[in-house]
């Protein structure tokens with residue numbers, strides 16, 4: 286029986302960031318991932334790191350601000366340990382539309398100067414924020430975690446978690462593992478493994494990426510009312526995203542993709558003719574109140590970090606720090622009462 290101090294179930298950005306952080310405390314960590322790490326919601330994400338000027342639920346504001354502030358150092362560490370660049374871009378975003386809650390409206394001239402190819406918008410403002418390539422980041426995290434001694438088992442779907450003599454037995458189809466502590470980081474699937482019935486649900490998001498003949502079509506993230514555009518340094522531009530209650534269905538609907546592409550063309554006319562590079566869908570992990578579930582549970586030494594909904598890439602560094610503190614029996618550093626599993630489970 287392979288054993289560890291901590292078993293992390295689920296190798297998305299949340300499980301990977303946590304495994305990486307736990308190793309800094311010298312705990313032995315076994316990460317069990319059903320498929321390959323970082324291939325679910327974290328693979329589908331746009332990678333905007335936007336703590337301000339969006340629809341972030343108010344109780345998450347402090348964590349979002351803290352995590353955005355942690356990001357440069359987090360990226361540096363992960364890039365250094367993995368040798369993989371994760372395309373952290375800090376050019377900022379242009380926010381469009383009403384009620385965005387960020388001061389300083391951009392004049393037409395300022396809009397032109399910032400994004401010459403964007404159609405002039407009635408209401409636009411600038412926000413200093415960053416973005417990252419989540420696919421590169423999860424790949425880098427997996428490599429960094431291995432490098433720091435995380436034991437990673439892929440193709441290892443957790444089927445059952447049960448307590449046995451003050452430890453946990455974690456069963457996959459191929460093996461049984463043993464640990465003193467377990468953390469459920471299974472994203473939209475967190476409710477499917479015992480011993481607690483976590484009420485997570487999948488919220489589907491479809492998006493696409495385009496490549497343009499013109500280099501540097503966009504410099505900033507553009508957050509519109511119907512669609513957002515996220516440029517990558519390699520020339521791709523991501524266009525997202527739908528928010529759909531569709532169960533565990535991950536199919537891509539060509540009509541939906543066409544609609545998103547059209548909306549992007551209304552913001553930046555040249556995007557309308559840019560070639561579609563890829564279209565995909567992912568399942569955001571959410572909960573009844575759209576807030577994450579973080580921390581200890583009613584079962585001693587069984588922890589949860591899930592339900593990050595639309596902000597899991599942004600919230601990964603702070604989540605890793607919080608859960609590590611809770612596991613090490615330290616004050617988490619941020620108020621996490623609003624995210625307790627007890628609000629759902631009695």
Ligand SMILES: Cc1cc2nc3c(=O)[nH]c(=O)nc-3n(C[C@H](O)[C@H](O)[C@H](O)COP(=O)(O)OP(=O)(O)OC[C@H]3O[C@@H](n4cnc5c(N)ncnc54)[C@H](O)[C@@H]3O)c2cc1C
Pocket residue numbers: 294295296297298299300317318319320321322323324325326327328329330331332333334441442443444470471472473474475478489490491492525526527566567568569570590591592593594595596597598599600
């Ligand atoms: C279209 C789209 C755009 C998004 N854009 C952004 C954005 O711009 N910024 C942002 O901050 N967030 C964004 N998000 C949200 C973000 O992607 C998620 O909040 C985040 O990826 C959640 O990470 P996770 O590790 O909890 O889940 P996941 O990445 O889904 O990882 C869960 C992992 O658990 C594994 N697993 C499941 N069940 C088991 C099991 N029984 N045993 C073992 N392993 C298991 C899965 O295979 C998976 O690898 C977006 C999401 C989508 C879909």
